[in-house]
Amino acid sequence: MRKILIIIDKKNWAFDTIAQNIIKYSKDNFEIYKKASKDKDFENFLKKNYKTFDLIHFMHWSLAARIVNPLKYFYLKSSKIEIKYKLILKKYNFLDYSKVITGVHGHHDFDGLKTTPEKNIKPGKNLIKFLNEFKMINCVSNKLYTLLKSSGVNKLAYTPNGIDIHKFKPKTKLFNTSKIVVGCSGTLARDEKEGISEFILPLKKIPWIELKVAVPQNDNYIKPDDMPDFLNKLDIYVMASKSEGFPLKLLEAAACGRLCVATKVGGSEDLIKDNITGYFFDRNK
Numbered sequence: 001m002r003k004i005l006i007i008i009d010k011k012n013w014a015f016d017t018i019a020q021n022i023i024k025y026s027k028d029n030f031e032i033y034k035k036a037s038k039d040k041d042f043e044n045f046l047k048k049n050y051k052t053f054d055l056i057h058f059m060h061w062s063l064a065a066r067i068v069n070p071l072k073y074f075y076l077k078s079s080k081i082e083i084k085y086k087l088i089l090k091k092y093n094f095l096d097y098s099k100v101i102t103g104v105h106g107h108h109d110f111d112g113l114k115t116t117p118e119k120n121i122k123p124g125k126n127l128i129k130f131l132n133e134f135k136m137i138n139c140v141s142n143k144l145y146t147l148l149k150s151s152g153v154n155k156l157a158y159t160p161n162g163i164d165i166h167k168f169k170p171k172t173k174l175f176n177t178s179k180i181v182v183g184c185s186g187t188l189a190r191d192e193k194e195g196i197s198e199f200i201l202p203l204k205k206i207p208w209i210e211l212k213v214a215v216p217q218n219d220n221y222i223k224p225d226d227m228p229d230f231l232n233k234l235d236i237y238v239m240a241s242k243s244e245g246f247p248l249k250l251l252e253a254a255a256c257g258r259l260c261v262a263t264k265v266g267g268s269e270d271l272i273k274d275n276i277t278g279y280f281f282d283r284n285k
Contacts, residue, residue, distance in 0.1 A: 002054040006034040007046075007063055012224060014248055015059040015105075021164055037063050043092070050095060058102040061131060062109060066091040088130040101136040103159075104144055106245035107266070108193050115243035117264045117283060122151045140246035141267040160270055161246040163255055170257030171232040177210070183234040185214035185222065185249050195240035195263075195283065203238075231256040241265055242283060254278070 006022065008015040019034045026032060033053075035045060050056060058064040066089040090097060111121035120143070123131075131137050131153050138159040139145040145158045182203055186194045196215060204211040214222040214230055222230045231237065237253035239262040244250075246267025254260050254271060260278035262268040272278035 001029070001031050003031045003052065004033070004055045004057060005050075005053045006032060007056065007058045008034055008036050009060065009063060010038045011036050017163075017224065017248060018161060019059065021162060024164070046092060047094060055135075056095070056100045058100065060105055060109075061102045061127075061137075064091055064095075064097070064100065064102055064134075065089070065130060086126075088126045090130075090133075097133045098135055100134055101138065102131070102134050103138040103140070104131070104148060104245070105140050107144070107147075107243040108190075111243070113192055113242070117242065120147050122147060123153075128152050141244075142270055143266050144245060160267060161248055161251060163248060163251045165255050168228050168231070168252045168255035171228070174235045174257070174259065179208055179210040181210045181212060181233060181235045182238055183212035183214070183230070183236075184238050184240075185227070185230075188215060193242055195242065199240035199283070200238060227252060228256060231258055234258050236261055239263065239268065240283060244268060246270065 006019045008019050010016065016034070016036070023032045023034065035042060039045070067087075107115040107121065110123045110127055114121045128151055131148070132155075134155070136155045136157060137148070137153060138157045139148060140159060140161050142158060145156055149156055184196065184200050186196050186200075188196060191197050196213070200213065201211070203209050212230070212234060214220055214227070231253050234253070235258065237250070237258045237260050239247060239250050239260070241247070241263055242265065244266035250260055250262060250268055250271060254277075260268075260272060261281060262272060262278065263283050264280045268280075272280065274280050
């Protein structure tokens with residue numbers, strides 16, 4: 001049985017959730033372990049054990065990269081964002097990257113937040129060169145796959161995200177109250193991309209809408225284990241992002257039987273058939 005190491009960023013974050021599901025549903029075919037790069041002993045662990053694995057999967061390409069003039073985000077009130085990187089290097093030079101795979105999970109890691117539903121920004125030549133050093137690259141949306149393929153990235157696989165439908169499932173009927181319960185989850189740290197302040201929070205001013213948000217910065221932190229119950233209290237889940245890979249939050253809401261309304265970005269186009277399984281809206285309205 002092949003032995004695989006999945007490297008996530010931090011426990012209980014999105015990549016950890018994806019890794020847990022991969023392990024749960026692949027354990028009959030592979031011997032899979034996961035390790036967080038944020039762990040203090042991570043580099044020593046990797047140096048000591050990497051030869052014992054048949055395959056190493058950095059869940060996200062940035063976990064395997066060292067970026068000179070580091071990639072930085074500047075979230076400004078003017079909605080301008082600046083991203084700079086001069087040269088992407090291998091972070092762990094003792095690894096043979098031709099035996100390592102990695103993933104591309106979104107646009108905003110390389111596009112300076114310039115990607116919109118109407119416009120795709122291609123990755124820079126240094127990132128393309130870096131990605132081509134891996135054994136394989138997985139992309140979580142058809143949009144990302146097409147973008148990377150046309151940009152010159154080789155050895156690509158389309159692997160849409162998934163969620164555990166035994167955990168995320170419908171428990172309540174829609175439209176049980178006099179108001180329409182609308183909600184979303186996200187973080188104000190990515191407000192420029194997710195549009196929570198601009199598009200979601202103003203909905204609470206509408207008298208026939210009850211708004212519920214799971215946004216930690218508003219003291220509305222919902223534990224991952226409590227997210228199915230939160231979603232089942234909603235009638236409509238709204239995602240107003242200007243770009244996405246394949247958002248778990250939209251998948252989770254759909255699996256809970258909620259009506260999904262989203263911008264036409266990334267994996268939302270793979271999930272939603274407009275006016276059939278959900279609705280798209282223009283972000284500039």
